Amino acid sequence: MEALNRKSVEEFKRSEKTPVIAVLENIRSSYNVGSVFRTADAFLLEALYLTGYTGTPPHKEIRKTALGAEDTVEWKHFTGAAEAIEQLRWSGYKIYAVEQVQDSFSLEKISFDSTEKIAVIFGNEVTGVEQETIHLCDGCIEIPQLGMKHSLNIATAAGVVLWEIIRSRMQSIS
Numbered sequence: 011m012e013a014l015n016r017k018s019v020e021e022f023k024r025s026e027k028t029p030v031i032a033v034l035e036n037i038r039s040s041y042n043v044g045s046v047f048r049t050a051d052a053f054l055l056e057a058l059y060l061t062g063y064t065g066t067p068p069h070k071e072i073r074k075t076a077l078g079a080e081d082t083v084e085w086k087h088f089t090g091a092a093e094a095i096e097q098l099r100w101s102g103y104k105i106y107a108v109e110q111v112q113d114s115f116s117l118e119k120i121s122f123d124s125t126e127k128i129a130v131i132f133g134n135e136v137t138g139v140e141q142e143t144i145h146l147c148d149g150c151i152e153i154p155q156l157g158m159k160h161s162l163n164i165a166t167a168a169g170v171v172l173w174e175i176i177r178s179r180m181q182s183i184s
Contacts, residue, residue, distance in 0.1 A: 019078075019081055019082055022051070022054075022082040023082065025054055026054075027054050027055065027056040027057075028053060028054050028055055028056060028176060028179065029056055029103075029125070029126070029127040029128065030053070030055050030056060030127075030128050030129070030130070030172065030175055030176070031055065031056050031057045031058070031059055031098065031103065031128075031129045031130075032046060032049075032050055032055060032057075032058050032059070032129075032130055032132065032168060032172060033058075033059040033061060033091065033094050033095075033098075033129055033130065033131040033132070034046060034058065034059070034060050034061065034064045034131075034132055034164075035061045035062055035064065035091045035131055035132065035133045035134065035139055035140060035143060036061065036062035036063055036064060036133065036134045036137075036140070037060075037064040037065070037132070037134060037135065037164060038063075038134065038135055038136075039071075039135060039164075040065035040069050040070075040071035040072045041071050041072075041074065041075045041165075042075075042135065042163065042164045042165045043060065043064060043065050043066075043069075043071075043072050043075075043076075044069075044071060044072040044073065044074060044075030044076035044077075044079075044080070045075045045076070045165035045168075045169075046058065046132070046164070046165055046168045047067075047072065047075075047076035047079040047080050047083050047085075048075065048076050048077060048079045049165070049168055049169050049172055050079065050083045050172075051076075051079035051082050051083050053172055053173070053176045055083065055172070056084065057083065057084040057085060057086065058083055058084070058085040058086075059085070059086050059087075059088060059094040059097075059098075059129075060085060060086070060087045060088070061087070061088045061089070061090055061091045061093070061094050062089070062090055062091065064087075066085070066087050067080040067085070068080070091131060091139075091140065091142075091143040091146070092142070092143070092146060095129075095131075095143070095146045095147070098129045101127070102127050103127040103128065103129040104126060104127065104128055104129070104148045105128075105129045105130075105131065105146070105147045105148050106128070106129070106130050106131070106147055106148060106149050106150060106151045107130075107131045107133070107139040107143060107144045107147045107149075107150045107151070108130055108131065108132050108133070108139065108150070108151050108152075108153070108167055108168075108171050109133065109138050109139045109144060109150045109151075109152070110138075110150075110152050110160065111144065111150045111152070113149075113150075114149070114150040114151060114152035115149055115150065115151050115152065116151075116152055116154055117151055117152065117153050117154060117170070117171060117174050118154060118174075120151060121178045122175055122178055122179060124179040128175060130151065130171055130172070130175070131143060131147065132164050132167060132168050132171075133164070134164075135163070135164055151171060153167060153170055153171065
């Protein structure tokens with residue numbers, strides 16, 4: 011672990027976090043939730059907000075895919091996305107849903123200032139981000155897709171979007 015330069019749980023908790031929060035809205039699969047915990051840990055996200063019926067730790071399926079990230083990443087549960095969005099707005103976050111809608115921002119064309127506080131909402135595996143939630147956001151981000159299928163698993167979509175946000179921040183710092 012030392013050769014890989016990995017942080018201990020204590021070091022992780024003391025580390026300066028990236029001002030990015032991922033919001034999971036009504037995610038059915040706790041395996042997907044665990045996977046996003048792992049991604050949040052990998053990118054030192056500030057937190058995960060779990061809304062609606064999204065599973066929360068402690069949970070066997072979350073633990074299986076999170077591999078301990080549920081112990082390092084800060085998280086909160088909200089009864090609905092509107093409640094989470096209200097707290098995010100109060101804290102100065104710009105809020106984006108990850109969804110294919112008219113006038114969405116294509117992921118490869120959007121850039122974020124390295125100090126900007128960003129929240130990204132990922133929706134249900136089948137129905138996506140709720141329309142009422144989309145109306146509360148500052149915009150939507152769409153992942154360009156070239157094949158026949160025009161959807162990705164939520165854990166995959168989270169990895170792609172969160173990496174692009176982190177990557178653009180790293181470039182603006184350099």
